[in-house]
Amino acid sequence: MLKALLYADLERQLVLSGYSDPKATWSRFLRRLLHPRFLPIVLYRLSRAALLNALPVVPQMLSYLNQIFFGIEISPRCDIGPGIFFPHTSGTVIGASKIGRNGTIFQGVTLGARQIDMSYDLSLRPELGDFVTVGAGAKVLGGISLGDNVKVGANSVLLRSVPADATVAGIPAREVYSSE
Numbered sequence: 553m554l555k556a557l558l559y560a561d562l563e564r565q566l567v568l569s570g571y572s573d574p575k576a577t578w579s580r581f582l583r584r585l586l587h588p589r590f591l592p593i594v595l596y597r598l599s600r601a602a603l604l605n606a607l608p609v610v611p612q613m614l615s616y617l618n619q620i621f622f623g624i625e626i627s628p629r630c631d632i633g634p635g636i637f638f639p640h641t642s643g644t645v646i647g648a649s650k651i652g653r654n655g656t657i658f659q660g661v662t663l664g665a666r667q668i669d670m671s672y673d674l675s676l677r678p679e680l681g682d683f684v685t686v687g688a689g690a691k692v693l694g695g696i697s698l699g700d701n702v703k704v705g706a707n708s709v710l711l712r713s714v715p716a717d718a719t720v721a722g723i724p725a726r727e728v729y730s731s732e
Contacts, residue, residue: 554601560634561593592622599628629672649674652682660689
């Protein structure tokens with residue numbers, strides 16, 4: 553499972569980087585491992601795997617490494633689907649309950665609870681669908697859900713659920729486009 557997730561993450565990175573043959577292989581994985589767009593994902597995936605396997609201390613240590621080296625805080629409790637992409641990691645906080653596949657999260661984004669939640673109550677945290685893009689500096693807060701293919705504009709503050717195929721922007725964020 554871990555290998556499949558990492559390979560899906562790597563393939564998405566290679567596609568977005570313009571590789572003519574984006575097939576993930578072991579040698580490509582090793583060559584890309586230290587890239588600042590890929591290593592934070594690897595650290596998160598290892599942290600999540602350690603949490604799911606009840607390894608004490610390891611999930612927190614790997615999360616701290618991400619914070620120290622890449623400026624991104626990703627909770628191992630957040631379930632992130634394959635193909636996640638962080639174009640830039642600085643100042644990003646990922647405290648959602650779930651992110652679907654092929655999500656794109658830009659720098660300075662916060663996904664989390666609207667109130668202090670030290671117990672990590674999933675009902676207080678956002679859930680993002682597949683192919684969601686969250687623009688730089690956006691804040692997505694509370695127990696809301698974003699449908700598939702949602703786009704959140706840069707610096708938006710989103711406090712309400714959004715249906716699939718919509719684009720939201722502003723403070724507070726409002727729907728500015730819908731495919732319907």
